[in-house]
Amino acid sequence: MEIGGSEGLLPVEEILSRYRNDREKLIPILQQVQEKLGYLPLAAMERIARAVRVPAVEVYGLATFYNQFRLNPPGDHQIKICMGTACYMVGGQIALDSFERRLQIGEDETTPDRRFSLERVACVGCCTLAPVVVINERVEGKVTPTRVDGILLELGLEGLPEQKNSASEEGGKTP
Amino acid sequence: MSAVTEIGLTYAGLRRQAEEKATRLKAQAVIRIGSATCGLAAGAAAVKEAFEREISKRRLPVKVLETGCLGHCHAEPLVIISRPGFPGIAYGFVDEDLVELLVKNFLEGDDPCYEYALAALDPNDVFPTFEDFPRGVYEKKIISGESGIIDPKEIEQYLAGGGYGALAEVLARPPQEVIREIKGANLRGRGGAGFPAGVKWELCDRQEERERFIICNGDEGDPGAFMDRSLLESNPHLCIEGMIIGAYAIQARQGYIYIRAEYPLAIERVNVALNQAREKGLLGESILNSGFSFDLEVFQGSGAFVCGESSALVRSMEGERGVPRHRPPRLTESGFRGKPTLLNNVKTFCYVPPIIRHGKDWFKGMGTASSPGTALFSLVGKVAHTGLVEVPMGTTLRELVFEVGGGIPDGKQFKAVQIGGPSGGCLPESALDIPIDYDSLHEAGAIMGSGGLVVMDDDDCMVAVARYFLEFTQQESCGQCTFCRLGTRHMLDLLTAICQGKGDLKSLDTLKDLAEDIKAGSLCGLGKTAPNPVLTTLRYFREEYVAHIREGICPAKMCPDLIVYYIEPEKCSKLCNVCVGSCPVDAIYTREDGLKAIDQKKCVKCDNCLKTCPPQYQAVIKLSPPEKLAELEGKK
Amino acid sequence: MSEQVTITIDGRELSARRGEKLLWAALRNEIYIPHLCAWPEIEPPEASCRLCYVEIEGRERPVTSCTEPVIEGMVVHTRSPRVDRLVASAFELIMSDHHLNCAKCPQHKRCELQKIARERRLRLRPSRLTALPRRGERDDSLKTIYFDSGRCVLCGRCIWACRELARVGAIGFSRRGYKQAVTTFGDLPLAETACTECGECVEICPVGAFSYKINAGGERESL
């Protein structure tokens, strides 16, 4: 669902006025808008660009440059796989593969029902617990494929057994 | 009253108040819970709750504090209990059962439960202190000493230990003297390149333009490093004091601490610290009644490794894409808003207060002649005692890995140590006696970097490691310049092919040539150092590359395309079934004879069966090259 | 202090304006140095294409001539083994990411890439590197201009022209690293932006990425 219209953008107005339409404050503005709306809708970026008097494409350039910004609404459960050096060395990729296989999405994607989204992040600083994943801000250490299934069950992903088969047969990903 | 005495009196007043509070604290039992990100991830919050529950159940007069990281991250959750009449004692791996035990036996009773203690904090006749262990012999904490001990959210605890004393001292002297002291100490920038801080301060001070800015670089993008985060979470006032001193030296009125958004706890604690410093008159108008005014603000980075580069960092603060620019002009001439700007790393600023307090000669008495002082490392990977360590410069890598880090766990063999992150290199066993300082490491092909140190063992493939770092820099390149944007992409493609056993020997030459060109031709430090992990692995581990290419073998059995999982029939037990359940794709089946086997077409190489096969069998093994499988199966 | 300085490039003594960038001093005197991202009015220079390397006596390493202000007595060599290696390597990298189809390109014979290849005797087709997958699709939404990102070398000149000369600001850089591209806001077709089809981007593009649509008579399609 794309946020649009003047009502959905009310928080944007409030944030813009707090920063007095200051061009230099573009990044804090985008950060706060994303915090409020969950992502950066195109309409919000256009509004911000007009307020700080830069071409809209410049705001788009910023939003696509920095990892932090999302152009699409995130899933209800955000799963972030740490790909710091220590995690990578002991199976970060395997953890990512496991989530991809179960959720049938790739990294930076959201399931069609918008319940789960998958991201990779750089070192979250808990190297001693590697491999680490962050589930909705909660850190989970020593994640194996078995633990991945456990996590997904806790989050209420149903029908794992069936998916098990279809995943291995098709191995495909839904965009 | 002269300005100088006024400063002294104002500070003395603050200090006295803080000390009184500290004395009151010392008179009661205190539990300090390591609550930096590492501790919290390991369950510190639950430990804190458990302590509070037990204490209130028993109505004990005990104070519970949330502190930062003591550096022994491998033993988290970690707590320190101090009781009058006992030395402070640190306990590791604390869980709710241990909490109950400690409260009952030590806080209610008089038994410190030494069997669960890691070490004592103060010298005593009963129990060894951290200094009595090999690690403690090498460690010398001058910027991490208060981490894990003081409460980062209580400015008084920092003040009571003499905090902000250096600032008070400095404000009573002319700014140039401060610069001279830092220059004399030969403090080198801890953000990676090792540029002398005093020289940078002086360059900034020489500018005609009077409006100046000071920025602390806390972007810490190296994906295996967390020193800066830990310092900011554990003792934010140290860095803040260093920045105020730096601001006074160059007469800046406004400063910024740039912290990556991925560090929410650091941001929160720094903001709390800034507010408290403002309340105490240590920031803002006329600091300590000296007439010097300065304020500080946090700027949150938005997740781009390249923004650690100074010109990109400044651009991102100005609301632009974080793209590095050609230098000159240097930041000291034209930085934030085109004004002279002093940018230093978190650690660099942290060294400033101790240098002012103890003098440049004290600092130069540690470390080596060209790299004085200590170095702070995050020690991770295949090493027993992962965590944060501070050792004098000049300590050898061997001492760091085997003495301080406690060596390689699980009886494995040391293979390499990766130092300096994506800009650094992998050094082999033969390089272990290199002393850690800027110049020696550079000679070996690595760099000091900001302090990430990853230890690797037999199970780690050097080609895969090189590929990992290149994938990282390739993704994090800003993309403006040709060599970095396209060169790293081609290097990554070549490395991917090698990891899949598809490369040829000629591609090693192409890799090397490209690497040298990217180093020589890129605009900024990211491109100029991105090839280092590849160049060092080619230099020290060439035979591993060759094995991948010539024989399709991954000697460390790590590259998924060059291995297969195999269940050795001789070792497999018919009675056990765990691997079957462990496989997420149902690739393991029971043969007619009751033994287990893997359907290679289904196997996704997730390593789960190998991990779950009970230790008494260890029947699951990895084979490389995959052709070995046919050989083994044919044999039967 | 005089405004003119004397410098030596490849053994030729010439006079240049104090402080002007070496690249322009050389080009004005008909000494060719490969370049893509530089443009006289773009200040400070982006220095992103990394093709304009030269040697300056007394300097340890080759330097980019688009960023180097001339000073009195400067002695410059546009060629050296080190420079040639860097230029050849940068050029091959660019060509590995360039959708090469000169015969169908309107910029054929006027293209800066062809010129570099000719001047430095370099092959257009990469030899040691494999060509990378073609980038992006062709945007045909406008009436008189099209944009083929597969040809774009990311010099950024059109972005400057669209903003500073045309005062429109329809295009910009988006994304990062290998994925960096010249795009519109939200990757919309150009026709859905403020683009006025003024043609500044076409005029400034060193290759054929922004091009006019040509009608049957060989002329630019009219609006």
Ligand SMILES: Cc1cc2nc3c(=O)[nH]c(=O)nc-3n(C[C@H](O)[C@H](O)[C@H](O)COP(=O)(O)O)c2cc1C
């Ligand atoms: C790609 C890149 C990333 C960098 N990342 C950091 C960083 O995360 N933290 C840091 O302090 N310096 C980083 N640096 C170094 C800074 O550019 C700069 O040299 C440093 O912050 C200066 O401070 P110092 O003199 O105190 O070391 C980075 C440099 C490059 C090229």
Ligand code: SF4
């Ligand atoms: S070297 Fe890489 S990160 Fe640095 S400016 Fe060039 S493209 Fe950007």
Ligand code: SF4
């Ligand atoms: S379209 Fe042309 S002018 Fe614009 S960036 Fe690409 S090559 Fe340069």
Ligand code: FES
């Ligand atoms: S013209 Fe100098 S780098 Fe492009």
